[in-house]
Amino acid sequence: MAPSVSVVTRVYNAERYLREAVDCVLAQSYADFELIAIDDGSTDTSSEILRSYTDPRLRIVRQCNGGKNSAAIRGLTEARGRYVAILDSDDRSSPERLALQVAFLDRNPDVLMVGSAVNVIDEDGRIVATRHYPESDGELRKAAPIYNPFAHSSIMFRRDVALAIGGYSANLILEDFDLNMRLMQRGRVANLPQILTEYRIRTAGVDAKLVKLVLRGTIVARALAHRAYGFPRSLRGGLVDAAQRLLSATPAAFVNWIAVKTLYRA
Secondary structure (H helix, E strand, C coil): CCCCEEEEEEECCCCCCHHHHHHHHHCCCCCCEEEEEEEECCCCCHHHHHHCCCCCCEEEEEECCCCHHHHHHHHHHHCCCCEEEECCCCCEECCCHHHHHHHHHHHCCCEEEEEEEEEEECCCCCEEEEECCCCCHHHHHHHCCCCCCCCHHHCEEEHHHHHHCCCCCCCCCCHHHHHHHHHHHHCEEEEEEEEEEEEECCCCCCCHHHHHHHHHHHHHHHHHHHHCCCCCCCHHHHHHHHHHHHHCCCCHHHHHHHHHHHHCCC
């Protein structure tokens, strides 16, 4: 019998934090779920860590390294639950996360996806900031053409709808932002006010390539919001777009500093 929820975790060389991520899912108060770990060709001890678990709710799917988009696509394809929840392999969820999100989606059949507020944690698991997002469908639609108003590790969505719109994109840098906007074309979305996820950022150093990729991906996603998905343009969106295009020409360390100061305020 298929579970109600499929929790999808993409795993690539995640040995430092993987056990925390798996343990927090297996400790959920809501028990009717499967945890699908997409091992995307890990070369560290991630595979051994996953195989050390005996909980039958954990299902390991190993594939040759194809990148995060490939792993996301595979995870959605493998999912059997009517709802799909996402948790990255270095993040953590509160014990009540699945229970609260399932209850919300069950009560609101016209809502296709629900996220939550998140704590931002550092490499050692210390809370460095809190990120609150718009909660209502109307406010989320205003925010979406400007920035991604969902933390990917906090979302739960209806699997059948996600598959009907084609699932995750294979080619876009911010595959989650794109999926969110396409789901919003189909129906209502929401964020819960509770902090249900802890999202990990790197504070000791900056990956210059990753910072630039995310910045470019945001610019591309915003263009798609207007041209492909019909979201209206706004003065604020235009100003943010211009600022990000300027930032794309600055050193990555400065871009990272700006992001931390503006997005992850305590």
